[in-house]
Amino acid sequence: MTIALGKIKSFFYKTKYFWTKLLVTLLTLFIVAVLSFVLIKSLPGDVVHNYAVNLQNTLKVSYEEAYETATRLLNYDPEQNIAAAFVSYLGGLFRGNLGQSMYMDNVTANTIIRDYLPWTLLVSSVSLFFSFLIGTAMGVRMARNRNGATDTVCTGIITVTSSIPDYLLGVILLMFFGSVLGIFPTYGAYDLATKGDTWKFILSVLHHAALPIITYTISQIGGWALMAKGSAVSVLGDDYVNAAVMRGLPPRLIERKYLKRNAMLPLVTSLVISLAYLFGGSAVMESVFAYPGIGRAFTTYIGKRDYFVIQGLFLFLSFFIIIANLVADVLCGLLDPRIRER
Amino acid sequence: MKPLKAAGSFFADLWKSFRTFCSMIYSNKKAFAGAIILLVFVFLALFGRLIFPYDDTTSFADMYKQPSWEHWLGTDGMGRDLFDMIIYGTRDVMTIAFLTALITVSIGVIVGMVAGYAGGWTDKIIGMVTNVFMSLPTFPILLILSMFITIKDNFTLAVILSVFSWPGLARAVRSQIISLKERDFIQICKVMGVGRGHIVFSELMPNIMSFIAINFISSMKNAITASVGMMTLGLALFEPTNWGGIIVSARNSGAFAIPAAQLSIVAPVVTIMIFQIGAILFSNGLDEAFNPRLRKN
Numbered sequence: 001m002t003i004a005l006g007k008i009k010s011f012f013y014k015t016k017y018f019w020t021k022l023l024v025t026l027l028t029l030f031i032v033a034v035l036s037f038v039l040i041k042s043l044p045g046d047v048v049h050n051y052a053v054n055l056q057n058t059l060k061v062s063y064e065e066a067y068e069t070a071t072r073l074l075n076y077d078p079e080q081n082i083a084a085a086f087v088s089y090l091g092g093l094f095r096g097n098l099g100q101s102m103y104m105d106n107v108t109a110n111t112i113i114r115d116y117l118p119w120t121l122l123v124s125s126v127s128l129f130f131s132f133l134i135g136t137a138m139g140v141r142m143a144r145n146r147n148g149a150t151d152t153v154c155t156g157i158i159t160v161t162s163s164i165p166d167y168l169l170g171v172i173l174l175m176f177f178g179s180v181l182g183i184f185p186t187y188g189a190y191d192l193a194t195k196g197d198t199w200k201f202i203l204s205v206l207h208h209a210a211l212p213i214i215t216y217t218i219s220q221i222g223g224w225a226l227m228a229k230g231s232a233v234s235v236l237g238d239d240y241v242n243a244a245v246m247r248g249l250p251p252r253l254i255e256r257k258y259l260k261r262n263a264m265l266p267l268v269t270s271l272v273i274s275l276a277y278l279f280g281g282s283a284v285m286e287s288v289f290a291y292p293g294i295g296r297a298f299t300t301y302i303g304k305r306d307y308f309v310i311q312g313l314f315l316f317l318s319f320f321i322i323i324a325n326l327v328a329d330v331l332c333g334l335l336d337p338r339i340r341e342r
Numbered sequence: 343m344k345p346l347k348a349a350g351s352f353f354a355d356l357w358k359s360f361r362t363f364c365s366m367i368y369s370n371k372k373a374f375a376g377a378i379i380l381l382v383f384v385f386l387a388l389f390g391r392l393i394f395p396y397d398d399t400t401s402f403a404d405m406y407k408q409p410s411w412e413h414w415l416g417t418d419g420m421g422r423d424l425f426d427m428i429i430y431g432t433r434d435v436m437t438i439a440f441l442t443a444l445i446t447v448s449i450g451v452i453v454g455m456v457a458g459y460a461g462g463w464t465d466k467i468i469g470m471v472t473n474v475f476m477s478l479p480t481f482p483i484l485l486i487l488s489m490f491i492t493i494k495d496n497f498t499l500a501v502i503l504s505v506f507s508w509p510g511l512a513r514a515v516r517s518q519i520i521s522l523k524e525r526d527f528i529q530i531c532k533v534m535g536v537g538r539g540h541i542v543f544s545e546l547m548p549n550i551m552s553f554i555a556i557n558f559i560s561s562m563k564n565a566i567t568a569s570v571g572m573m574t575l576g577l578a579l580f581e582p583t584n585w586g587g588i589i590v591s592a593r594n595s596g597a598f599a600i601p602a603a604q605l606s607i608v609a610p611v612v613t614i615m616i617f618q619i620g621a622i623l624f625s626n627g628l629d630e631a632f633n634p635r636l637r638k639n
Contacts, residue, residue, distance in 0.1 A: 020473075023470075024477065027474050028474050159622050163618035164615050171589065174598070179598040180601070281481055283575065287574070298485065302486075305489070321477075322477050
C-alpha cells in the first residue's frame, strides 16, 4: 500500500512540470472565458429582448417561446443571476455553440470559423514552412563560417528584414507589386470567375495567396536564422562534433548528420509558438491584404458590433493560441529533460 | 547613517558603471553605430521642431507635390510638407516608445527581482502570474478592449502596450538574479550582515544593468511596431504627424493608386526602419560587448 502511494507520489513529482503547465493553461482559459462573459454582461439588457422580438416576427411564435429560443441561441439570459448565467454560458460553449449573429439568421461564429479559417491556415502554414527551411539553412551556414563573408552578409540581411514590421512590409510589397506593377491581386482569396474550373481555381488561389506568403516568409526568416545560429553554435562546441572532426569526417557529412539534426531539435517547439503568433497577428496582416482569413473576419465583426459573434471568435482565437503555447511547452519538456528540472 | 551611505555609494557605483558602459559602446562598432542613430532620433525629438518648423495649414492646391528644394520629401494628401511632418512627429513616436519601455522595464525588473531574490512561495505565485500573462492572447484582447475604450493619449497607449510585454523580461531578470544570488560576493555580503537594500541596489543592480539597457532599447523597438499596428487597425487615435498616422491616412486616402502619393507611405516606413536598425545594432552590439561568450568567438 505504502509502496503504491509512494509510486503515485513520485509519478506526480516527476511530472510536476507538466501539471504546472496544465494548471496555468486552465487558469488562462478561465480568464479568457470570464473576459468574454464580461463583454456580454456589459451589453444593455434589451439586446436579447430585441432579438426575441425579431425572432417572434420571423418565426411567427409567441413572445415567451421566441425569448427562450433567443436565450438558447445567444447562450445568455439577462434575467438569471451572474453565477447561473456564467454556468449556462460555459455549458453552451461546451455544446459547441460559439455564438449566433444578431443580424443574420444563418451566420454563427461556427460557420464563420468554417468559412474563414482555411485561408488563414493556408497562408500561415505555407509561409511558416518556407521561412523555417530557408531561415534554419541560413543559420547553420552562418554558425559554420562565423566571422566569414557569409556571416556578415546574412547578418546584414537579417538586420534589415527584421527592422520592418511585417504588416508595413506587406503595405510596401502590396503597393509595388499590386498597385504599381499589377503582378499580384490586391484583395480577396480567389477570382469568382474561376469557381467552376478546378485547375484555374487552384491557380487563382495561389496567385492571391502569394503576396501574403512572401511577406510573412521574408519577415520571419531573420528570427529562424538567429535561433538556428545560436543553437548550432552551442552544438558546435560539443564533444561529439569535435570527435567527428578529429576522425576526419567530411565537413558536409558533419553539417548534415551531426550539426543540423541536433541544432533543429530546440527549434521544433518554436514552430508551434510561431503558428499561434501568426494566428494572433493575422488581423493586421489580413486587413492589409484584404484577405478573407479569420483575423479579418474578427475585425469586420468588431466593426459591425455583432457582440455574440465577436465573443465566439475571440474565444476560438484565444483557445488556439493558449493550446499552442501548452503544446510547445510540453514538447519542450519532452525533448529536453533539463527544462523539466527547473 | 547607513541608508545615506548606501545611497551615496549607489550613485557612485551607478556613475562608475555608466562610464564603463560608455567605453564599452565606444569599443564595439555595432553598438557605436546604433548609439549614433538613436542619439540622432533623440536629438530630433528634442530640438527638431526648432530647426525644421512645421506648418500644419492644409491646402489642396499643394496636394502630393513631388520632392523639390522647398519640400524635401514632397507633400502629403493635404498639402503639408512631409519631411517637416516626420521630424515633428519624432517627439510623439519617441514619447510613446520611451514611456512604454520605461513602464515595461520597471514592472519587469521589479517583479523579476522580487521573485528571484525572495524565492519560495513568493517566487511560485509570481511565476504563475507571469506564466498566465505570457499565454494570454495579446492581439485578440487588444481588439476586444478597443470596443470599450478609445486610446486618446500617449500615456494610456504606453500603459496598455506595457501590460502585455513585461512577462518575458521578468522571467529573464529572475533567472539572472537567481544565478547571481549563489555567487560568492553576495554570499559574503549576507554573512557580513549587509542590509538588503545595499545588496539589491549596490551589488545586484550593477550586474544586470547592461541587461536592463538592452531590454530597454528592444522594448522601445517593439513599442513602435505595436503602436503603429494599433493605429493601422484604428485602435488608437493618433496625431496626424505620428509616423504611423501618416501611413494610415495616406492608405485611407487611396495613396496606392496615385504614383505621386506613394512617397508619403514609403518615407515614414523608411524612417521607422532606420530607427529599428539603430535599435537592433545597439542592442546586439551591447550584447556582444557584455557577453564574453559571444565576444570570444
